[in-house]
Amino acid sequence: MTGRVAPEMMRRHLRMYLVLGSVNCSVEPSLVVQEALAGGATMVQFREKGQGALTGEPMIRLARRIQEQCRQARVPFIVNDDVELALKLDADGVHIGQDDESAASVRERIGNRMLGVSAHTVEEARRAILHGADYLGIGPIYPTRSKDDAKAAQGPAILRELREAGIRLPIVGIGGITVDRVEEVIGAGADGIAVISAVTGAASAQEAVETFMGKIRRGAEGIS
Numbered sequence: 664m665t666g667r668v669a670p671e672m673m674r675r676h677l678r679m680y681l682v683l684g685s686v687n688c689s690v691e692p693s694l695v696v697q698e699a700l701a702g703g704a705t706m707v708q709f710r711e712k713g714q715g716a717l718t719g720e721p722m723i724r725l726a727r728r729i730q731e732q733c734r735q736a737r738v739p740f741i742v743n744d745d746v747e748l749a750l751k752l753d754a755d756g757v758h759i760g761q762d763d764e765s766a767a768s769v770r771e772r773i774g775n776r777m778l779g780v781s782a783h784t785v786e787e788a789r790r791a792i793l794h795g796a797d798y799l800g801i802g803p804i805y806p807t808r809s810k811d812d813a814k815a816a817q818g819p820a821i822l823r824e825l826r827e828a829g830i831r832l833p834i835v836g837i838g839g840i841t842v843d844r845v846e847e848v849i850g851a852g853a854d855g856i857a858v859i860s861a862v863t864g865a866a867s868a869q870e871a872v873e874t875f876m877g878k879i880r881r882g883a884e885g886i887s
Contacts, residue, residue, distance in 0.1 A: 673833040676706045677855035684711035687863040700736040702872030710743035770795030785828045803838020809859040819851035826852035849882030
Protein backbone atom coordinates (compact mmCIF):
# COMPACT_ATOMS: atom_id res chain seq x y z
CA MET A 664 0.00 0.00 0.00
CA THR A 665 1.19 3.53 -0.75
CA GLY A 666 1.73 6.17 1.95
CA ARG A 667 -0.89 8.10 3.90
CA VAL A 668 -3.26 10.39 2.01
CA ALA A 669 -1.97 13.96 1.64
CA PRO A 670 -3.98 16.66 3.49
CA GLU A 671 -4.83 18.53 0.26
CA MET A 672 -6.22 15.36 -1.30
CA MET A 673 -8.12 14.61 1.92
CA ARG A 674 -9.73 18.06 1.79
CA ARG A 675 -11.00 17.34 -1.73
CA HIS A 676 -12.42 13.98 -0.66
CA LEU A 677 -14.28 15.60 2.26
CA ARG A 678 -16.15 18.24 0.24
CA MET A 679 -19.39 16.30 -0.15
CA TYR A 680 -19.29 13.26 2.14
CA LEU A 681 -22.33 10.96 2.08
CA VAL A 682 -22.91 8.81 5.17
CA LEU A 683 -25.55 6.09 4.96
CA GLY A 684 -26.80 2.63 5.80
CA SER A 685 -29.97 0.72 4.98
CA VAL A 686 -31.89 2.22 7.93
CA ASN A 687 -31.41 5.73 6.51
CA CYS A 688 -32.89 4.86 3.10
CA SER A 689 -36.49 4.39 2.01
CA VAL A 690 -35.24 2.77 -1.23
CA GLU A 691 -32.39 0.36 -1.97
CA PRO A 692 -29.25 2.08 -0.55
CA SER A 693 -27.20 1.36 -3.66
CA LEU A 694 -29.70 3.40 -5.70
CA VAL A 695 -29.15 6.36 -3.37
CA VAL A 696 -25.38 5.93 -3.72
CA GLN A 697 -25.65 5.69 -7.51
CA GLU A 698 -27.58 8.97 -7.65
CA ALA A 699 -25.33 10.69 -5.10
CA LEU A 700 -22.20 9.73 -7.03
CA ALA A 701 -23.79 10.98 -10.26
CA GLY A 702 -24.45 14.27 -8.45
CA GLY A 703 -20.81 14.63 -7.44
CA ALA A 704 -20.46 13.05 -3.97
CA THR A 705 -16.74 12.96 -3.13
CA MET A 706 -16.66 10.27 -0.43
CA VAL A 707 -19.06 7.63 0.94
CA GLN A 708 -19.20 6.15 4.43
CA PHE A 709 -21.01 2.88 5.07
CA ARG A 710 -22.67 3.25 8.46
CA GLU A 711 -24.92 0.25 9.09
CA LYS A 712 -26.26 1.07 12.56
CA GLY A 713 -29.55 1.55 14.38
CA GLN A 714 -32.76 -0.39 14.83
CA GLY A 715 -33.31 -2.83 11.98
CA ALA A 716 -29.73 -2.57 10.67
CA LEU A 717 -28.41 -5.46 8.60
CA THR A 718 -25.91 -7.90 10.08
CA GLY A 719 -23.87 -10.83 8.82
CA GLU A 720 -23.90 -11.74 5.13
CA PRO A 721 -26.67 -9.30 4.07
CA MET A 722 -24.64 -6.43 5.57
CA ILE A 723 -21.44 -7.60 3.84
CA ARG A 724 -23.26 -7.94 0.49
CA LEU A 725 -24.62 -4.40 0.75
CA ALA A 726 -21.21 -3.04 1.76
CA ARG A 727 -19.55 -4.76 -1.22
CA ARG A 728 -22.18 -3.39 -3.61
CA ILE A 729 -21.65 0.18 -2.40
CA GLN A 730 -17.88 -0.28 -2.38
CA GLU A 731 -17.93 -1.38 -6.02
CA GLN A 732 -19.98 1.71 -6.96
CA CYS A 733 -17.42 3.92 -5.20
CA ARG A 734 -14.57 2.13 -6.93
CA GLN A 735 -16.09 2.73 -10.35
CA ALA A 736 -16.59 6.41 -9.50
CA ARG A 737 -13.06 6.65 -8.02
CA VAL A 738 -14.48 7.90 -4.74
CA PRO A 739 -13.15 6.65 -1.36
CA PHE A 740 -15.28 4.08 0.45
CA ILE A 741 -15.07 4.37 4.24
CA VAL A 742 -16.45 1.95 6.85
CA ASN A 743 -17.88 3.33 10.07
CA ASP A 744 -16.48 1.82 13.22
CA ASP A 745 -16.05 -1.80 12.04
CA VAL A 746 -12.31 -2.35 11.50
CA GLU A 747 -12.77 -6.08 10.79
CA LEU A 748 -15.25 -5.31 7.99
CA ALA A 749 -12.99 -2.60 6.57
CA LEU A 750 -10.04 -5.00 6.45
CA LYS A 751 -12.17 -7.84 5.04
CA LEU A 752 -13.38 -5.58 2.20
CA ASP A 753 -10.05 -3.79 1.76
CA ALA A 754 -11.93 -0.51 2.24
CA ASP A 755 -10.20 2.82 1.69
CA GLY A 756 -10.54 3.73 5.34
CA VAL A 757 -12.33 3.69 8.67
CA HIS A 758 -14.20 6.35 10.65
CA ILE A 759 -14.41 6.02 14.43
CA GLY A 760 -16.09 7.89 17.27
CA GLN A 761 -14.82 8.74 20.73
CA ASP A 762 -16.52 5.66 22.23
CA ASP A 763 -15.05 3.22 19.71
CA GLU A 764 -11.63 1.56 19.66
CA SER A 765 -8.81 4.09 20.19
CA ALA A 766 -7.45 5.91 17.15
CA ALA A 767 -3.91 4.72 17.91
CA SER A 768 -5.03 1.09 17.91
CA VAL A 769 -7.09 1.48 14.71
CA ARG A 770 -4.20 3.22 12.95
CA GLU A 771 -1.93 0.32 13.85
CA ARG A 772 -4.44 -2.17 12.41
CA ILE A 773 -5.34 -0.36 9.18
CA GLY A 774 -1.87 0.77 8.10
CA ASN A 775 -1.99 3.70 5.67
CA ARG A 776 -5.71 3.56 5.00
CA MET A 777 -7.66 6.75 5.72
CA LEU A 778 -8.62 7.28 9.35
CA GLY A 779 -11.37 9.68 10.35
CA VAL A 780 -12.08 10.46 13.99
CA SER A 781 -15.13 12.21 15.45
CA ALA A 782 -14.18 14.98 17.87
CA HIS A 783 -16.21 17.45 19.93
CA THR A 784 -13.50 19.50 21.65
CA VAL A 785 -10.05 20.93 20.92
CA GLU A 786 -8.57 18.36 23.31
CA GLU A 787 -10.22 15.43 21.48
CA ALA A 788 -9.07 16.86 18.15
CA ARG A 789 -5.46 17.14 19.32
CA ARG A 790 -5.51 13.59 20.68
CA ALA A 791 -6.92 12.27 17.38
CA ILE A 792 -4.16 14.02 15.42
CA LEU A 793 -1.51 12.64 17.77
CA HIS A 794 -2.87 9.12 17.25
CA GLY A 795 -2.85 9.25 13.45
CA ALA A 796 -6.15 10.73 12.21
CA ASP A 797 -6.22 11.90 8.57
CA TYR A 798 -9.33 13.99 9.12
CA LEU A 799 -11.72 15.05 11.88
CA GLY A 800 -15.50 14.70 11.85
CA ILE A 801 -16.88 17.60 13.89
CA GLY A 802 -20.47 17.68 15.07
CA PRO A 803 -23.26 17.62 15.44
CA ILE A 804 -23.09 21.19 14.19
CA TYR A 805 -26.90 21.43 14.24
CA PRO A 806 -29.55 19.19 15.86
CA THR A 807 -29.95 15.90 14.01
CA ARG A 808 -32.31 12.92 14.12
CA SER A 809 -30.16 10.71 11.90
CA LYS A 810 -28.04 9.41 14.79
CA ASP A 811 -29.61 7.97 17.95
CA ASP A 812 -26.41 8.58 19.92
CA ALA A 813 -25.73 12.15 18.75
CA LYS A 814 -24.44 14.61 21.33
CA ALA A 815 -25.77 18.16 21.78
CA ALA A 816 -25.40 20.46 18.77
CA GLN A 817 -22.50 22.91 19.07
CA GLY A 818 -23.13 25.26 16.14
CA PRO A 819 -20.49 26.44 13.64
CA ALA A 820 -18.61 28.14 16.52
CA ILE A 821 -16.84 24.84 17.34
CA LEU A 822 -15.26 24.90 13.85
CA ARG A 823 -13.92 28.42 14.38
CA GLU A 824 -12.68 27.43 17.83
CA LEU A 825 -10.71 24.49 16.40
CA ARG A 826 -9.13 26.59 13.65
CA GLU A 827 -8.27 29.38 16.10
CA ALA A 828 -6.64 26.76 18.37
CA GLY A 829 -4.28 25.88 15.51
CA ILE A 830 -5.96 22.67 14.29
CA ARG A 831 -4.94 22.41 10.62
CA LEU A 832 -6.04 18.84 9.88
CA PRO A 833 -8.82 18.49 7.29
CA ILE A 834 -12.24 18.85 8.94
CA VAL A 835 -15.70 17.75 7.84
CA GLY A 836 -18.77 19.16 9.58
CA ILE A 837 -21.70 16.83 10.27
CA GLY A 838 -25.12 16.98 11.87
CA GLY A 839 -28.27 18.68 10.64
CA ILE A 840 -26.53 20.40 7.72
CA THR A 841 -29.07 21.57 5.17
CA VAL A 842 -28.43 23.40 1.90
CA ASP A 843 -29.15 26.73 3.59
CA ARG A 844 -26.46 26.12 6.21
CA VAL A 845 -23.59 24.98 3.98
CA GLU A 846 -21.91 28.34 3.43
CA GLU A 847 -22.00 29.04 7.17
CA VAL A 848 -20.29 25.72 7.93
CA ILE A 849 -17.59 26.13 5.25
CA GLY A 850 -17.08 29.77 6.27
CA ALA A 851 -16.51 28.70 9.89
CA GLY A 852 -13.58 26.47 8.91
CA ALA A 853 -14.85 23.11 7.60
CA ASP A 854 -13.31 21.71 4.42
CA GLY A 855 -16.52 19.90 3.58
CA ILE A 856 -19.84 18.65 4.85
CA ALA A 857 -21.08 15.18 5.76
CA VAL A 858 -24.79 14.49 5.30
CA ILE A 859 -27.17 11.65 5.88
CA SER A 860 -30.88 12.47 5.70
CA ALA A 861 -30.52 15.60 3.55
CA VAL A 862 -29.52 13.24 0.73
CA THR A 863 -31.04 9.85 1.69
CA GLY A 864 -34.40 11.50 2.37
CA ALA A 865 -34.43 13.68 -0.76
CA ALA A 866 -36.78 13.01 -3.66
CA SER A 867 -33.69 12.97 -5.89
CA ALA A 868 -30.34 12.22 -4.23
CA GLN A 869 -28.56 13.40 -7.38
CA GLU A 870 -30.27 16.80 -7.37
CA ALA A 871 -29.69 17.17 -3.61
CA VAL A 872 -25.95 16.49 -4.00
CA GLU A 873 -25.69 18.84 -7.00
CA THR A 874 -27.33 21.62 -4.97
CA PHE A 875 -25.01 20.96 -2.02
CA MET A 876 -21.97 21.02 -4.33
CA GLY A 877 -22.98 24.41 -5.69
CA LYS A 878 -23.25 25.81 -2.16
CA ILE A 879 -19.93 24.23 -1.12
CA ARG A 880 -18.17 25.91 -4.05
CA ARG A 881 -19.74 29.26 -3.14
CA GLY A 882 -18.76 28.82 0.50
CA ALA A 883 -15.16 28.02 -0.47
CA GLU A 884 -15.01 31.03 -2.80
CA GLY A 885 -16.26 33.24 0.04
CA ILE A 886 -13.20 32.43 2.18
CA SER A 887 -10.54 32.23 -0.54
